[in-house]
Amino acid sequence: MKILVTGGLGFIGSHTVVELQNKGFEVVIIDNLSNSSEAVFKGIVAITGKQPIFEKLDLRGKASVQDFFKKHDDVSGVIHFAASKAVGESVTNPLLYYENNLSSLVYLLQELEKKEEANFIFSSSCTVYGQADVIPIAETAPIKPAMSPYGNTKQIGEEIIIDVAKVSAINAILLRYFNPIGAHDSAEIGELPIGVPQNLVPFITQTGIGLRKELLVYGNDYPTPDGTCIRDYIHVVDLAKAHVVALQRLLNKKNLDKVEIFNLGSGVGSSVLEVITSFEKVSGKPFPYKIVDRREGDVTKAYANTDKANGVLGWKTQLSLEEAMASAWKWEQKVKAK
Numbered sequence: 001m002k003i004l005v006t007g008g009l010g011f012i013g014s015h016t017v018v019e020l021q022n023k024g025f026e027v028v029i030i031d032n033l034s035n036s037s038e039a040v041f042k043g044i045v046a047i048t049g050k051q052p053i054f055e056k057l058d059l060r061g062k063a064s065v066q067d068f069f070k071k072h073d074d075v076s077g078v079i080h081f082a083a084s085k086a087v088g089e090s091v092t093n094p095l096l097y098y099e100n101n102l103s104s105l106v107y108l109l110q111e112l113e114k115k116e117e118a119n120f121i122f123s124s125s126c127t128v129y130g131q132a133d134v135i136p137i138a139e140t141a142p143i144k145p146a147m148s149p150y151g152n153t154k155q156i157g158e159e160i161i162i163d164v165a166k167v168s169a170i171n172a173i174l175l176r177y178f179n180p181i182g183a184h185d186s187a188e189i190g191e192l193p194i195g196v197p198q199n200l201v202p203f204i205t206q207t208g209i210g211l212r213k214e215l216l217v218y219g220n221d222y223p224t225p226d227g228t229c230i231r232d233y234i235h236v237v238d239l240a241k242a243h244v245v246a247l248q249r250l251l252n253k254k255n256l257d258k259v260e261i262f263n264l265g266s267g268v269g270s271s272v273l274e275v276i277t278s279f280e281k282v283s284g285k286p287f288p289y290k291i292v293d294r295r296e297g298d299v300t301k302a303y304a305n306t307d308k309a310n311g312v313l314g315w316k317t318q319l320s321l322e323e324a325m326a327s328a329w330k331w332e333q334k335v336k337a338k
């Protein structure tokens with residue numbers, strides 16, 4: 001079976017391609033290389049020994065999307081990662097986010113709604129919950145007004161899919177990620193932030209390798225045990241495997257509704273200081289950081305209620321925070337060595 005992975009050379013996308021190939025799927029990748037490189041393609045092949053098909057194209061080009069589906073009319077499922085995902089950038093450049101994240105989704109869905117059967121997995125985010133009132137966060141938690149245009153594109157994207165699924169043969173699963181971290185244990189693929197990392201773990205590993213002087217911890221006056229924010233950090237390989245499980249659910253027609261929603265997290269909350277401690281353990285050296293003011297838009301606490309993912313989807317995380325930090329560190333050292 002041929003599966004389309006858009007953004008398949010990105011961080012989560014590339015790890016998902018590996019897991020799809022491991023399960024015997026034929027993969028075609030669409031990527032415009034705006035936030036990835038062909039080196040990632042080589043990394044995938046180095047791990048699995050299998051060549052995905054790679055189509056370099058920008059999903060903002062409606063005609064390109066149409067041509068793609070004429071050429072690849074045997075796609076059985078689509079996993080849609082391709083999107084811009086930097087929260088801060090989305091605030092300063094909202095139209096880039098609305099055009100890239102939404103027009104690409106619309107053009108994809110316009111092709112899928114023509115099919116007699118279409119299976120669609122959408123990369124969403126726990127950011128749709130904002131600061132949830134009940135923690136751990138279940139899929140029934142109310143959607144809060146988005147804190148950024150990035151978060152808004154995820155909310156609007158979900159609504160578009162729900163509306164289209166009602167009037168087409170499209171079956172969809174929306175996967176709301178918590179905080180993806182780490183890398184494949186081969187260190188052939190991993191997170192490749194462009195410029196100064198906005199996310200915690202790549203900033204930590206770049207500091208550990210000497211690329212950054214110290215980590216600025218954004219606030220330790222939150223109402224949490226050690227005062228720093230709490231998040232649900234999930235190993236990217238666990239997250240990738242969840243996408244294959246979700247896809248197989250649709251291919252095997254096990255879905256109970258036209259659109260299903262699952263929170264993908266470990267169910268464990270870790271504070272910034274706990275993540276730092278974990279890194280010190282795996283790197284074997286003290287870690288330089290400084291407490292500074294809070295970052296605008298940060299929620300105090302967010303971690304997943306995993307009952308539905310475990311009980312209905314039949315997936316749960318297997319890897320610990322420490323294993324994720326060790327894999328992120330091994331990857332950073334490999335990148336440095338290149």
Ligand code: WQD
Binds near residue numbers: 125177199215216217
């Ligand atoms: C985690 C914690 C920061 C950097 C975002 C998006 C979310 C998803 C993951 C795409 C927070 C603290 C961070 C630093 C710090 N992205 N921190 N110093 O904000 O939970 O989620 O990325 O889907 O949608 O919202 O992740 O890694 O930026 O921050 O103290 O230099 O680390 O304050 O508490 P976040 P993050």
